[in-house]
Amino acid sequence: MTKVVGKPLKRKEDPKLITGNGQFTDDIKLTGMLYMAVKRSQHAHARIKRISVDAALKLPGVVAVYTGKDVQDKIKPIRSIWLVPGCDLIAKDRVPLAVDKVNYTGEAVAVVIAESRYLASDALDLIDVVYEELPAVVHQEAAIEGSAPVIYNDVPGNVAFTWKAGEVPEEVFANAEVVVKQRFYEQRVAANPMETRGAVAQYNPGSGELTLWCTSQNPHIHRLQYSEALGISETKLRIIAPDVGGGFGAKIAVYTEEALAAFAAMDLKQPVKWIEDRQEHFLATSHARDQVITTELAGTKDGKILAIRTRNVASLGAYLSTMGAGVPTIDFGLMVTGAYTIPYAQAETIGVYTNTTPTDAYRGAGKPEASYQIERIVSLFAEKIGMDPVEVRRKNLVQKGSFPYTNPMGCNYDSGDYQKVLEQALEAAGYAGLRKEQEEARKNGRLLGIGISTYVELCGLGPSAVAGAIGFGGGLYENCTVRVHPSGKVTVLTGASPHGQGEGTTFAQVVAEKFGIPIEDVELFHGDTHMISMGWGTYGSRTTPVAGGALAIAADRVIEKAIKIAAHELEVSPEELKFEDGAFMVKGDPDKKRTFKEIAWSANNAWNLPAGVEPALEGQCFFDPPDFVYPFGAHICVVEVDPDTGVVDLKKYVSVDDVGRILNPLIVEGQVHGGLAQGIGQALWEQTVYSEKGQLLSGTFMDYAMPKAKFFPMIESSFVESPSPVNPLGAKGVGETGTTAAPSAVVNAVMDALKPYGVVDLEMPLTPEKVWKAIQKGRAVK
Amino acid sequence: MTKKWNVEVKVNGRVKRAEVEPRLLLVHLLRDEFNLTGTHIGCDTSQCGACTVMMDGKAVKSCTVLAVQADGAEIQTVEGLGTVDQLHPIQAGFWEKHGLQCGFCTPGIMMAVNGLLQDNLNPSEAEIRDALDGVICRCTGYQFIVKAVQQAAETIRNSQQQSQVVPAEGGSV
Amino acid sequence: MRIEYSYTFDLPKDTVWRYIQDDRVLRSSLPGCQTFEEMPSGIYAAELGLNTGPVKGLFSAEVQQVDQIPPTYYRLLVKGKGKPGEIDAVADMILEEAEEAEGGTKITCVAEIEVTGVLASVGQRVMVGVAKVILGQFFKAAEKEMQNEI
Numbered sequence A: 001m002t003k004v005v006g007k008p009l010k011r012k013e014d015p016k017l018i019t020g021n022g023q024f025t026d027d028i029k030l031t032g033m034l035y036m037a038v039k040r041s042q043h044a045h046a047r048i049k050r051i052s053v054d055a056a057l058k059l060p061g062v063v064a065v066y067t068g069k070d071v072q073d074k075i076k077p078i079r080s081i082w083l084v085p086g087c088d089l090i091a092k093d094r095v096p097l098a099v100d101k102v103n104y105t106g107e108a109v110a111v112v113i114a115e116s117r118y119l120a121s122d123a124l125d126l127i128d129v130v131y132e133e134l135p136a137v138v139h140q141e142a143a144i145e146g147s148a149p150v151i152y153n154d155v156p157g158n159v160a161f162t163w164k165a166g167e168v169p170e171e172v173f174a175n176a177e178v179v180v181k182q183r184f185y186e187q188r189v190a191a192n193p194m195e196t197r198g199a200v201a202q203y204n205p206g207s208g209e210l211t212l213w214c215t216s217q218n219p220h221i222h223r224l225q226y227s228e229a230l231g232i233s234e235t236k237l238r239i240i241a242p243d244v245g246g247g248f249g250a251k252i253a254v255y256t257e258e259a260l261a262a263f264a265a266m267d268l269k270q271p272v273k274w275i276e277d278r279q280e281h282f283l284a285t286s287h288a289r290d291q292v293i294t295t296e297l298a299g300t301k302d303g304k305i306l307a308i309r310t311r312n313v314a315s316l317g318a319y320l321s322t323m324g325a326g327v328p329t330i331d332f333g334l335m336v337t338g339a340y341t342i343p344y345a346q347a348e349t350i351g352v353y354t355n356t357t358p359t360d361a362y363r364g365a366g367k368p369e370a371s372y373q374i375e376r377i378v379s380l381f382a383e384k385i386g387m388d389p390v391e392v393r394r395k396n397l398v399q400k401g402s403f404p405y406t407n408p409m410g411c412n413y414d415s416g417d418y419q420k421v422l423e424q425a426l427e428a429a430g431y432a433g434l435r436k437e438q439e440e441a442r443k444n445g446r447l448l449g450i451g452i453s454t455y456v457e458l459c460g461l462g463p464s465a466v467a468g469a470i471g472f473g474g475g476l477y478e479n480c481t482v483r484v485h486p487s488g489k490v491t492v493l494t495g496a497s498p499h500g501q502g503e504g505t506t507f508a509q510v511v512a513e514k515f516g517i518p519i520e521d522v523e524l525f526h527g528d529t530h531m532i533s534m535g536w537g538t539y540g541s542r543t544t545p546v547a548g549g550a551l552a553i554a555a556d557r558v559i560e561k562a563i564k565i566a567a568h569e570l571e572v573s574p575e576e577l578k579f580e581d582g583a584f585m586v587k588g589d590p591d592k593k594r595t596f597k598e599i600a601w602s603a604n605n606a607w608n609l610p611a612g613v614e615p616a617l618e619g620q621c622f623f624d625p626p627d628f629v630y631p632f633g634a635h636i637c638v639v640e641v642d643p644d645t646g647v648v649d650l651k652k653y654v655s656v657d658d659v660g661r662i663l664n665p666l667i668v669e670g671q672v673h674g675g676l677a678q679g680i681g682q683a684l685w686e687q688t689v690y691s692e693k694g695q696l697l698s699g700t701f702m703d704y705a706m707p708k709a710k711f712f713p714m715i716e717s718s719f720v721e722s723p724s725p726v727n728p729l730g731a732k733g734v735g736e737t738g739t740t741a742a743p744s745a746v747v748n749a750v751m752d753a754l755k756p757y758g759v760v761d762l763e764m765p766l767t768p769e770k771v772w773k774a775i776q777k778g779r780a781v782k
Numbered sequence B: 001m002t003k004k005w006n007v008e009v010k011v012n013g014r015v016k017r018a019e020v021e022p023r024l025l026l027v028h029l030l031r032d033e034f035n036l037t038g039t040h041i042g043c044d045t046s047q048c049g050a051c052t053v054m055m056d057g058k059a060v061k062s063c064t065v066l067a068v069q070a071d072g073a074e075i076q077t078v079e080g081l082g083t084v085d086q087l088h089p090i091q092a093g094f095w096e097k098h099g100l101q102c103g104f105c106t107p108g109i110m111m112a113v114n115g116l117l118q119d120n121l122n123p124s125e126a127e128i129r130d131a132l133d134g135v136i137c138r139c140t141g142y143q144f145i146v147k148a149v150q151q152a153a154e155t156i157r158n159s160q161q162q163s164q165v166v167p168a169e170g171g172s173v
Numbered sequence C: 001m002r003i004e005y006s007y008t009f010d011l012p013k014d015t016v017w018r019y020i021q022d023d024r025v026l027r028s029s030l031p032g033c034q035t036f037e038e039m040p041s042g043i044y045a046a047e048l049g050l051n052t053g054p055v056k057g058l059f060s061a062e063v064q065q066v067d068q069i070p071p072t073y074y075r076l077l078v079k080g081k082g083k084p085g086e087i088d089a090v091a092d093m094i095l096e097e098a099e100e101a102e103g104g105t106k107i108t109c110v111a112e113i114e115v116t117g118v119l120a121s122v123g124q125r126v127m128v129g130v131a132k133v134i135l136g137q138f139f140k141a142a143e144k145e146m147q148n149e150i
Ligand code: FES
Pocket: B040, B041, B042, B043, B044, B045, B046, B047, B048, B049, B050, B051, B052, B061, B062, B063, B064
């Protein structure tokens, strides 16, 4: 059999991208196309007194201007699809355009449709909006104070929900030998894919069909939401996600601008394009994290962890975004115990509305936050009892023989050998040597720090029954169709919607190996709701475990059928055949055979099929995984802090991850690097900042510190493969490992470096200023 | 109505003309007028480098150049770098070393790398990382971009050496 | 954000005090000032064409001078609105005899400024610098005006 699974093959999707032949949303140009620009609120919280659009309408080239009043009866609010149950959730849906009141800086108040993008943006300046400013509340802890301004009259105290899971008996903490408590702030960040959002809408007034190309990670979810908001049947609404320039969660959410472009295209009967610029992106595309997490750990003096209790005050922003409620509750709360055998756990999350851009998923969504607090508190615990942080982890990690391990919240960690992964990471980093080096360095006043993170994350979303139980407004199965053409070439269709993750290659590897055909013969097609059966998209590291599961089964169904046809042609029973290297051979008589190509031809011609076998050769599977998958890893970070400037120098970063079976090591390593850059970015540089009045202060790449190439050393990554038992490929998902592991590894390292100054915790990002100040404070105390 | 200007630029070896508003950016001229959509736009403050093209032999961010400033210039975009059948060593390097994921930043980054390799065919890792300071990639974490650049530099060096030994064959670079 | 800016006039304190709040002086020395009129409420309505960094375009502003303690202190309230956003500034203006220049007057402006829109998201990083440039232009022009007046 041609072995291609597990090989570091070059990607099939690259030739078009490296020659400039990708087709991203902004690359689409249609005859008669108009351009939309969005007038946005300058205030975080204000009543709209008046909007004058006359001057804008008079500008030559302006075709239409719509305000909230114009569209409020035509476009319904966009509902959040994750209505977490049992927490008295009050969902505030995004309205297409604000009508009476704006609730965050950047909220859309009007749109202009004009003949060119320049004209549309000129016209924005001619729209005059008169506001009456209201006091704004930006930070969630302030928002739940009694004295805080209330954003919605029917949401007292700005509290959208209070969610609880698990329980720790009071005596566990009362009687514990050691209790460690710490408040952590997972700062607000922005996903910032390099391609901003955008949409092109085309309406056919004759057929009533609306085609909407948009930057989506999950076109079927967009269809579900927009068909409801716009009142168009799913049969008439075609969502196409063309090439998408990264998403990282920001393109899961269903926003209003795309619906407005669609509405305008229908209203004006001309195609309409809207492309978000970067400043708009910072204002209007969902932000993430922004959770104040207080964690308590109860343990013994010899390093056993007994209980974890968390309280998370999460900022939802001004509206409940698509998955806004699920991220700080289910995604966070179920994983607060991390990779450790901890008998008791309790998690409480308070979701709070604030006058800020709504928050939603960002690479990892809830798991990075869960991992951060547990990995930090475990290191603080080690510190407190005077034990090496590695030792504490060794003592508490889930043991090899105990999989599936059910954590106190009921999650079943699927498989692994956590100790082996940890030891491999220690070995790769030269841990013992590093500690010696650190000792030497400290003697010379150098601040060397070693940080470790042994994270686990829940991904591969997920069983649909669980989705229903946790209030997710949809299924989480995935589909694949494997379509064999008469020539033996294969098209794979999937409801997942990759946008850089490389499934065009990895899925082709799986099919090529299964069918014994060249990888060149297999093409993946995705991102078009008219062509693809119901699916749920790409996020939550679900594409390989779930869509890949559907792929493997669908391909097996093809083989099953092909065997019947081959047996019929060879006049043997199917049991007498074996399928190897692309040929159906009679066992014991390998010369009697049919190739995969031959069967593709005869199946599609259907001249001579066995009784009961339908023509053509196609397999489809809707795979609903029995459970989630749980990648695990051990990351070690070494930093040196300059005591004079507070600059953190990343000296070394070692990652060892168990992401289950690896289909293409090159692609998997690329995923790890990308995730790490974002995770390290959160730890050290990135932050979305608001002024007290709710003005966004980090609204450009000049102000929001995106990681650059020169910030990083060469990452040393390696892998351990424990196949997951919950899907046919044994894959666990890799996309979110970096963002889940890195923040705590880096912060643990910096805190370790600052130990001589008695620094216990600093809020991310660990900017030179913050670190320098901590050193000064430490010096003063000394 | 603002007065329109005639511009003439040589793009990827072909002379192209357009009548443009004086405020039109080069990147919009390339994308919207000439349909060369391989050059992308990732920001509006000239930080990301997704729009990088070669202008008169130098890598420039085409979102910071007015179309009228490019009048008479020679422009090379990603479409002029190489074709699928005849990839430029930089393109080949990015493909070989997995230097791209979503591919949105890639054309601009490759053009920026083109600028680097013109000046320095033997860049160290640090020099490569420094040269990438004007571009942002959110997907790759840059490591494989660095490897791609190293590989491209090596290919170009080798082909230059060869072409020195056997001048008849000539480097295609 | 908070800014502090000082400028030393080569003029005695009384003169500076007399003219620094004078509408004629203000009209001709406010950068890009196109109109400057006193409204019945005692508030001045001004239109300023500014062009410094992100602070670009026509701003309509309301200017108010209050809490005067002659000849050493007054408070300046400015509310401005332009395409790139809104500005809300409260400035304490302190006049004192200049130490370094005999017979001169040092004016110190300590202002708390709030901005919205693009001014906030893009401009805030450079806003302190921009504000100082604008103040510098203003004081310089005002000094010239005062010298003409005397
Ligand atoms: S688009 Fe030109 S630098 Fe970002």
